[in-house]
Amino acid sequence: MARQFSVRRQTGFTAIAMICFFALYLPIGVLVIYAFNAGTSLSVWEGFSLRWFVKAFENQQVIEASIRSLQIAVVAALVATAAATMAALATTRTEPYRGLTLKYAFINQPLMIPEIVTAVALLIFFSRIKVWTGYSGLGYLIAAHTAFCIPFAYLPIRARLENMDLTLERAAADLYATPWKTFRYVTLPLLWPGILAGLMLAFVISLDDVVITEFVKSAGQDTLPTYMLGQLRRAITPEMNAISTLFLLLSICIVTVFFFVNKKRI
Amino acid sequence: MKRITTTLAFAAALLASTGLAHAEGVLNIYNWGNYTSPDMIKKFEDQYKVKVTITDYDSNDTALAKVRQGGSGFDMVVPSQNYVPIWISEGLLLETDPGKMENFKNVAEVWKNPEFDPDRKYTVPWAMGIVGTVVNTDVYKGDVNTWGIIFDTPAELKGKVNVVPEMTDVIDAAVLYNGGTKCTGDLTILKKVRDTLVKAKPDWVAMEYGTIEKMGSGDFAASSDWNGSAFRQRLANPKIKFGYPKEGFVNWSDNLAVLKDATNVENAKLFQNFMMDPENAGMNSAFHRYANGIAGSEAFMPADMKDAPEIKIPAEFASKGVPSQTCPPEVQELYTKIWTELQK
Amino acid sequence: MSEAAKVIEAEARRDVRNRWLLSMPALLIILLAAVGPLLIVVVYSFLTPGPYGDVQWQPTLSGWINVFLERDIFDETLSLADAHISIFVRSVWLSLVTTVLTLLVGFPTAYFIATRPDNSRELWLFLITIPFWTNLLIRTFAILQIIRNEGLINNIMIKLGLFASPVQMLFTDGAILTGMVYVYLPLMVLPLYASMEKLDFRLLEAGYDLYATPFQVLRRIIVPLVKPGIIAGSILVFIPALGAYVTPSILGGGKNLMLGNLIELQFGQGRNWPLGAALSITLMLIVMVALLFYVRNAKGSGAKHG
Numbered sequence: 001m002a003r004q005f006s007v008r009r010q011t012g013f014t015a016i017a018m019i020c021f022f023a024l025y026l027p028i029g030v031l032v033i034y035a036f037n038a039g040t041s042l043s044v045w046e047g048f049s050l051r052w053f054v055k056a057f058e059n060q061q062v063i064e065a066s067i068r069s070l071q072i073a074v075v076a077a078l079v080a081t082a083a084a085t086m087a088a089l090a091t092t093r094t095e096p097y098r099g100l101t102l103k104y105a106f107i108n109q110p111l112m113i114p115e116i117v118t119a120v121a122l123l124i125f126f127s128r129i130k131v132w133t134g135y136s137g138l139g140y141l142i143a144a145h146t147a148f149c150i151p152f153a154y155l156p157i158r159a160r161l162e163n164m165d166l167t168l169e170r171a172a173a174d175l176y177a178t179p180w181k182t183f184r185y186v187t188l189p190l191l192w193p194g195i196l197a198g199l200m201l202a203f204v205i206s207l208d209d210v211v212i213t214e215f216v217k218s219a220g221q222d223t224l225p226t227y228m229l230g231q232l233r234r235a236i237t238p239e240m241n242a243i244s245t246l247f248l249l250l251s252i253c254i255v256t257v258f259f260f261v262n263k264k265r266i
Numbered sequence: 267m268k269r270i271t272t273t274l275a276f277a278a279a280l281l282a283s284t285g286l287a288h289a290e291g292v293l294n295i296y297n298w299g300n301y302t303s304p305d306m307i308k309k310f311e312d313q314y315k316v317k318v319t320i321t322d323y324d325s326n327d328t329a330l331a332k333v334r335q336g337g338s339g340f341d342m343v344v345p346s347q348n349y350v351p352i353w354i355s356e357g358l359l360l361e362t363d364p365g366k367m368e369n370f371k372n373v374a375e376v377w378k379n380p381e382f383d384p385d386r387k388y389t390v391p392w393a394m395g396i397v398g399t400v401v402n403t404d405v406y407k408g409d410v411n412t413w414g415i416i417f418d419t420p421a422e423l424k425g426k427v428n429v430v431p432e433m434t435d436v437i438d439a440a441v442l443y444n445g446g447t448k449c450t451g452d453l454t455i456l457k458k459v460r461d462t463l464v465k466a467k468p469d470w471v472a473m474e475y476g477t478i479e480k481m482g483s484g485d486f487a488a489s490s491d492w493n494g495s496a497f498r499q500r501l502a503n504p505k506i507k508f509g510y511p512k513e514g515f516v517n518w519s520d521n522l523a524v525l526k527d528a529t530n531v532e533n534a535k536l537f538q539n540f541m542m543d544p545e546n547a548g549m550n551s552a553f554h555r556y557a558n559g560i561a562g563s564e565a566f567m568p569a570d571m572k573d574a575p576e577i578k579i580p581a582e583f584a585s586k587g588v589p590s591q592t593c594p595p596e597v598q599e600l601y602t603k604i605w606t607e608l609q610k
Numbered sequence: 611m612s613e614a615a616k617v618i619e620a621e622a623r624r625d626v627r628n629r630w631l632l633s634m635p636a637l638l639i640i641l642l643a644a645v646g647p648l649l650i651v652v653v654y655s656f657l658t659p660g661p662y663g664d665v666q667w668q669p670t671l672s673g674w675i676n677v678f679l680e681r682d683i684f685d686e687t688l689s690l691a692d693a694h695i696s697i698f699v700r701s702v703w704l705s706l707v708t709t710v711l712t713l714l715v716g717f718p719t720a721y722f723i724a725t726r727p728d729n730s731r732e733l734w735l736f737l738i739t740i741p742f743w744t745n746l747l748i749r750t751f752a753i754l755q756i757i758r759n760e761g762l763i764n765n766i767m768i769k770l771g772l773f774a775s776p777v778q779m780l781f782t783d784g785a786i787l788t789g790m791v792y793v794y795l796p797l798m799v800l801p802l803y804a805s806m807e808k809l810d811f812r813l814l815e816a817g818y819d820l821y822a823t824p825f826q827v828l829r830r831i832i833v834p835l836v837k838p839g840i841i842a843g844s845i846l847v848f849i850p851a852l853g854a855y856v857t858p859s860i861l862g863g864g865k866n867l868m869l870g871n872l873i874e875l876q877f878g879q880g881r882n883w884p885l886g887a888a889l890s891i892t893l894m895l896i897v898m899v900a901l902l903f904y905v906r907n908a909k910g911s912g913a914k915h916g
Contacts, residue, residue, distance in 0.1 A: 007815045008725040010718070010824055010832075017722030020715050024741050024795065027752030030762055034755070041483070041760070061320075083636040090632035097626050107636055110644050112901060114853020116870040117890045120877065121647035123335070124654060124887075130337020147643035150636050208745045210856050211870075215877075219294035219339030220319030228747050230322050232754075232860050234299045234476045244748040251743045259736055327879040331663040335877075356662060425778060431864055433879060457684050472781040472863025484759045485780060595661065603683045606880060609693060609867060 028248065035241035052242035061227060062243060068138070069207055069223040075142050077203040080149035081157075084202075085195055087150070088157040089187075093166065108155075110148040118148065119215035126216055136218040144216050145206045152205045153198035160194025193261060200258050204251065291316035293533040296333070296340040298520065299324060299475065301393075303553030310540055316533050324475045325432045333358060333525065341528035342537065344392050347519045348434060348590045350382045360524040362535050364390045369542035377519070377559035382592065389521035390538045391559030393494070393551065396579070396587065397435045397516050399509035400477070400496040405487040410509030411583065413443040416490050417462050419469040426487035428480065431473040433605045434590075435516070436463070439490060442514035442588070449593035451600070460604045467608060481506060493576040494556035500576070501555075508576045510583040518590040519559065648894075655887035663881045673884030677892055694872070694889075701869040702896070704783065705851035708790040709844050712798040715791075716843065720802035721832075724809065735803070742796035750857050753789045754780065781863030789857040794850065798843040805839025806832075837907075845904045849897050869893055 035053070039046030056062055087107055091100060110118065126140045168190070172182040210225040217226060224247065231240055291314065295302070299322035307318050321340065323329045326349045332338055334356070345353055353359050364370060365378075365386035373391060383389045401410040406422045414420070417440065419427050429436060438448055440462050446455035471486065480486045481499045491499075496508035522541055524534040540546055547558045548566025557577055564572065571577055579587065593601065655673045657665040680691040723734045741749065756762045759776040767773040779785055809832070817827045833840070855870030862868070867875070869889065876886030 007811055007818060010721065010828055013718035013721050016715060016718035020719040020795070021737060024738075024792070027756050027792065028741070028744065028749070031748070031752045031755060044760070079639075083639060086632040087636035090629035094625075094629065097629070099630075103633055103637065106640060106645065107633075109640060112849070112897065113644075113648070114849060114870070114893060114897060116853045116855050116873055117648070117651070117894050118644060120873060120886060120890050121651045122643065123877065124883070125647035125650050127335040127337045130339075136337050136339040143639070143643045147640050150640060154636070204743050208743075210745075210747060218337065219296065219321055219341070220292075221339075222321070225745060225747055228745075228751075229856065229860075230299065232747065232751055233324070233474070234322070234479075236476070236479050236751075236754075240751065244745075244751060247748060248744055251745070252740055255736065255739050255743050259732065259739075325879060327881065331878050331881060334660075334663045336664075352662065428863075431879070453684060460683065467865070470865060471778060472865050474864050484776065600683065602881065607683070607693065609872075609875065609880075 031241055032245045032248065034238055035245040037238050037241075040237065052238045053246075055239050056242040056246065059239070061222070062224070065222045065224045065227040068221065069225070072138065072141050072145055072223065073203050073206040076145035076149050076206045077153070077199055079142075080146045080202045080206075081153040081195060081199045083146075084150050084153035084198055085157055085191070088154055088161050092158055092161045093164075108151045111151045115148075115211040118144075119212045122212060123215040130218070138221065140216055140218075141213060141221065141223075144212050145209060148209070148212065149202035149206050153202040156197040156201060157191065157194045160191055160197075164190055196261050197258065200254055200261075204254055207250075291530070291533055293318045293530050293537060294339055294341045295320045295537075296323060296329060296338070296343045298322070298344060300478070301344070301520075301554050303550045306546055306549040306553070309546065309549070310537060313540075314533065314536055316530075316536070327433060336527075339529070340525055341530045341534045342522060342524055344520050344522050346434075346590065347380065347382045347521060348592045350389060350521055350523070351592045353523065354383070354388060358526055359388045360526045360528060360531065360534075361387050362524045362531075362538060363387055364538050364542070367535070367539045367542065369539050372542050372544055372547075372560050372562060374559050374561045380519075383521065389523045390541050392520045392522045392541065393554060393556035393558050394517065394519035395556045396493045396510070397439065397490065397518065398493060398496070398511055399488065400481065400491040400499060401488040401507055401509060402481065402484075402486075402503070402505055403507050404505045410488075410507050411512050412509070413439050413511045413513050415488050415509065416470070417443050417466045419466065423488050424469045425471055427470050428472045428474055428477060428486040428489040429470050430475055430477060430490055430492075433601065436490065437601045437604060438516050438588075438590075439511070442511070442516075445513075448516065448588050449591060449597055451594070451597045456600055456604065460607065463604065463608050478502075492556070494554050497555040497571075497574055497576040510579065510586065512583065512586060514586050514588055515583075516590050517587045651887045651890055655884050655891055657884050659882045659884050661881075663877070663883065665883050670884075673882075673888040676882070676885045677888045697867050697869060697872050698892075700783070700866070701852055704787055704790065704868065705848050705854075707787060708794060708851045709798075709848045711787075711791045712795050712847050713840065713844065716795055716798035716802055717840075720799045720806055720839075723799075723803055724806035738796055738799055738803075742800065746793055746856055749793050750789050750860050753785075753792050754860060757785055757788065780861065781865060783862075783866055785861040786854075786858045786866060786868070789861045790851050790854060793857055794847045797846045797850070801842035801846060802836065802839040805836040805842075809835055841904055841907050845900065848900055852897060852900075853893060 034045075036048050036050065037045055038049035038051065084107075087103075091103055091107070094100075122140075122144050126144075130136045130140070164187075169182055169186050172186045177185070208225060209223075210229055213223050214226050214229060217223070222230075224243075228240065228243065293316050295318060297320055302320055307320070310316065311318055323332065326346050329343055329345060330349065330352070333340065333343060343353075363386075370378075370386070373386070377391050379385055399410055399413070399415045401415060401423075403410070405426065406420060408420060415423065416427055416429055437459065440459040441448060441450060441455065444455055444458045444462060446452060446459070450456070474480065477486065477489050477491050478495055478498050481489060482502045491508075493508055496506065499506045500508070522538060524531065524538065528534055541550070542560055544560050544562035545566045547560035548563035551558050551563065551567050551571065555571065555576070654665055656669050656671070658668045658670050658672065660666050676691065677694060678691055679688055680693070681688055719738070723731060723738065726734055754761075757779040758764075759778065759780070763779065764773065764776040768776065813831055813835070814827050817831050822830070853870050854868055855874060858866065858868040858871055862871070873886050873889045873893070876882045876889065880886070
């Protein structure tokens, strides 16, 4: 009858944790449920219906915004991960050299500054360039996204790199492999899960960005989050619930892949 | 290695496709939110094979600020009449001469030569309306035709009133409420205006634009608002009533203009001409529920708009309407200062 | 021998140079699209505002002065800028409360996950990561739906008879607080978990062997050991909360401004770019202070471990 004494047990912690999980998922759950509401209200249930999903799929603006979000996210994530991998290789597993801490701070700078400050800075900077060059395509958004994605890609890669065993690479060198060959056939495959983790993290971070995109975008360059922001401020309908549900589904898929990839530890 | 090259190729293709969108005809419109009929836009797109993008703004000041900073990429904008002279004097508008376009003959006589754009060199009428109050009569049964709803909130409405944060609208209302004339620079009146606003603010629940949806869902019980927006609210909930403040209310019009640094000038001119066609103007009004300045468009508007209390001003209030006009720069500066102080 | 030393030295120099080359792309991108523009903000904070936004290239201190002082419109008296000060105070206060609340809720949650057996731990981690990777807007919208007058909470309370009519929860400081706690909670749990995962539970056993109560074990063994996680989590919550813009905008109703909203206002209706720039720099400085606090504490706790 007496509960077995466990060293790990703390009073009330399990209860609070359970409440926490419940509280985390309840609002999202309600949101998803009302995406299937047949009526137009956001809180009065009028039966099950898929009409809002149909409406979302037919909404030209939503489709374009989503495609744009994906375009930016893919390019930004790829470039950021490539740059971050190089930067990680350059800043880890070495004796501290001059400028290392500075570099480290530099690379992680976007994480340390509140987004609104960066957004404002980019607004001022890019609008000058836009006037000066006349180019106002997606390049600015991609550049901005790449910049703040770099630290997010950098951290998992660095973590993985630091935990790697140097002996394998030394063995390769002993077997007369050139530095490039060592990198390609030994370091890279070992580093791959870290790079993949960094890539996915960067992708999600870019996809989710609201503030910086909102300030930097030009005409007709809405991404899905900025479109949603506009709608939330002005005209909320269950169509927003439908869009949110689809977005949520995408996030869950990515998280699942992420966990799967990380499980296969080499 | 092959995987890397294929991913890089994919990325390059995506990058290239981002530039492709600009290949065909495009038109980038910057307009008030929830103010453009999607059906009408579709008609324009099909007729002229042009891809239209619409970006929303919430207030004249936001629009001006965004375009002023440069490189926004917009071709057209829809400022209110009291801001049009500012846009012109700042050199932001392109002189497209709608007064000489084919459909100009359809513009109502009284709007053909307005003082804010003589001979219509820059703009085309988009819509016109009134700033008033909108009240949910289930919550408050008293007189809705007064600015006291927001400046001296009755007990039932305390903590349930919203004020749409369009600076000129709110300050004009406060000026009229305190017996002044629009654009007055009289410091005693402005002091009273400042005090009225600051005193009233704690009774407000929010300062937001999304009135249509939030009045419908009961988050707001009353608000300062525009008549077309009130019309749409009433269609959703018959208990919502639009009020014509007896202290005085402002008649405004919004006007479609082309930006000086527009990249798609030809398409923009086509759109200006398109908007002067009665059928298109009528289609637009059917969506946003405001009157427009094109003669003959009534035939294309839904029947309930003819006698709607929001559109047809009741006789007793007809004389209280004041036309919107641009205030002198010193007065505008004072208004901005008062507005900033209100933001506490 | 010196020949060998010279070769080693040359090698070392080449290695450092290669490392600099490798890090160039990342550094360049960040310089152009993150750090560089910040310098421009500093410059702009010292210019004069244009009549309708943008700036005029005349140096002045008015931007910085306006951050702290204001001139009354009508009697020209100089006084403290109440509006700005109250927004600063509100922002810092709300961020601190958010941090504390997320800590109070996040600590047990992280501990719970860390003490699960290995097979189910993956599942719990998965469950806590999903909200973390869900878009901020979606999470804010979810809270909006629940607390509005027609929302879930009011409906249930009215059904249970606890409320007579809907209680206004949206558009208050409380709404912003709820939104921020909800949005930043995963950011607190994950670093805490990372710290707790490494916890050596034998130390707890030792504590119990010495007749400690569970609370004493918590206070004197667990908490000091996971201090790096606590500090990391607090920083990860405090800094974004301070600069929050989306959540207060949607949940605050435009009446309760936080620092992020105030800054944005200057670039829109406020038409005062230099003031906006000065406010941004001020925000950054507050953040720097918080970070300094973090760095000093993180270093300190590392040294104390036996």
